[in-house]
Amino acid sequence: MKDDTPTSMSALVPLESLLDKPVRPRVNIEALRDKLAAGRGPAFWRTLEEAAETEEMTEYIEQEFPGLSGQIPQGVDRRSLLKVMAASLAMAGAAACTKQPKELIVPYVRQPENIIPGTALFYATAMTTGGYARGLLVESHLNRPTKAEGNPDHPASLGATTIFEQASILNLYDPDRSQTVMQTGRMSTWGNFTAS
Amino acid sequence: MAVVTLAASTLGVAYMADRGSWTTSVRDAPEQPIPFSHKHHVKDDGIDCRYCHGGVETSRFAGLPPTETCMTCHSQIWNNVAMTQPIRDSWTSGKSIEWTRVHDLPDFVFFNHSIHVNKGIGCSTCHGQVNEMPLMYKVNTLFMNWCLECHRDPAQFIRPRSEVFNIDYKYPPNQAELGPQLVKEYHVQSLTDCVTCHR
Numbered sequence: 001m002k003d004d005t006p007t008s009m010s011a012l013v014p015l016e017s018l019l020d021k022p023v024r025p026r027v028n029i030e031a032l033r034d035k036l037a038a039g040r041g042p043a044f045w046r047t048l049e050e051a052a053e054t055e056e057m058t059e060y061i062e063q064e065f066p067g068l069s070g071q072i073p074q075g076v077d078r079r080s081l082l083k084v085m086a087a088s089l090a091m092a093g094a095a096a097c098t099k100q101p102k103e104l105i106v107p108y109v110r111q112p113e114n115i116i117p118g119t120a121l122f123y124a125t126a127m128t129t130g131g132y133a134r135g136l137l138v139e140s141h142l143n144r145p146t147k148a149e150g151n152p153d154h155p156a157s158l159g160a161t162t163i164f165e166q167a168s169i170l171n172l173y174d175p176d177r178s179q180t181v182m183q184t185g186r187m188s189t190w191g192n193f194t195a196s
Numbered sequence: 197m198a199v200v201t202l203a204a205s206t207l208g209v210a211y212m213a214d215r216g217s218w219t220t221s222v223r224d225a226p227e228q229p230i231p232f233s234h235k236h237h238v239k240d241d242g243i244d245c246r247y248c249h250g251g252v253e254t255s256r257f258a259g260l261p262p263t264e265t266c267m268t269c270h271s272q273i274w275n276n277v278a279m280t281q282p283i284r285d286s287w288t289s290g291k292s293i294e295w296t297r298v299h300d301l302p303d304f305v306f307f308n309h310s311i312h313v314n315k316g317i318g319c320s321t322c323h324g325q326v327n328e329m330p331l332m333y334k335v336n337t338l339f340m341n342w343c344l345e346c347h348r349d350p351a352q353f354i355r356p357r358s359e360v361f362n363i364d365y366k367y368p369p370n371q372a373e374l375g376p377q378l379v380k381e382y383h384v385q386s387l388t389d390c391v392t393c394h395r
Binding site for chain 1: 256257287
């Protein structure tokens with residue numbers, strides 16, 4: 001007895017059909033190499049088959065994406081480039097119509113004395129090089145140091161710094177910065193550096 | 197042709213949308229952790245702007261009050277109602293109250309409150325009559341052309357220093373004479389170089 005009504009799940013989808021995938025056409029690699037070596041192939045390709053521009057390839061594309069094979073770009077012509085440019089320019093205007101993102105203000109619970117948000121505080125401190133201290137004034141915003149300059153009232157500085165004091169601020173924020181003197185990739189000492 | 201028409205109309209719509217309240221957020225009161233009323237605190241209670249916005253005369257940022265400032269009153273009054281609960285939560289937990297910024301300039305603009313306040317530009321000139329706002333919103337776009345309206349001719353908007361924090365200040369009928377006089381007296385410059393604000 002033949003009945004079209006499915007009686008089980010297997011009857012809904014013939015399993016064999018799942019195995020019946022389109023066969024990828026074989027590409028003659030040797031011929032392709034010759035072609036490319038002679039500089040006759042397309043300038044850009046996504047697959048070797050596309051590069052080969054074979055009859056089988058065109059057929060394969062038609063089979064996979066019906067109606068598309070004729071539209072595979074073979075270079076961009078001036079007219080279509082201008083169309084795309086005009087459209088993206090017009091849309092660029094639309095994209096600018098947006099609100100500013102929400103921003104929070106997070107005030108202190110207990111505001112520390114002397115701190116006025118938006119203004120800097122300057123702390124007098126010192127930094128040693130080879131055992132000698134140089135007086136510094138460090139600019140600080142909400143307790144975050146941002147700039148080191150010499151302290152005009154300090155006799156060893158008189159307001160000036162060297163490159164080491166200027167760069168010292170980076171030690172606080174750049175974890176990749178060397179923590180010690182290095183010589184050919186190995187840790188060394190400041191004494192070795194000055195002696196060499 | 198169609199592309200040109202589309203581009204032109206899109207730009208036109210974009211321009212209108214760009215100046216509308218949806219994008220500028222003018223008169224748009226965002227939700228806040230506490231429905232804080234400037235109308236109540238400024239108009240009914242008569243609290244000065246600087247009691248909470250203490251940095252306005254010395255800093256670029258007017259400042260928002262720390263929880264401690266709220267607690268100066270609200271540890272004593274309205275200290276058991278749900279509306280002020282976030283203040284007490286902040287005070288006991290040590291975690292800040294997170295307010296949504298209403299007047300938000302782009303990050304490429306350097307604005308300084310103190311210079312404006314010290315040269316005779318009143319709070320209400322830019323912020324409007326906050327003593328009439330139950331919830332905070334902005335009355336001006338804060339767009340560059342709006343800034344330039346005053347930067348090109350500060351005499352229109354300047355007021356005596358003594359009136360800067362007077363939220364109900366009305367420009368006198370003789371502003372046309374008083375303005376230039378105050379501009380001269382306070383040494384106000386008409387700064388319209390790009391680098392004045394975009395450094």
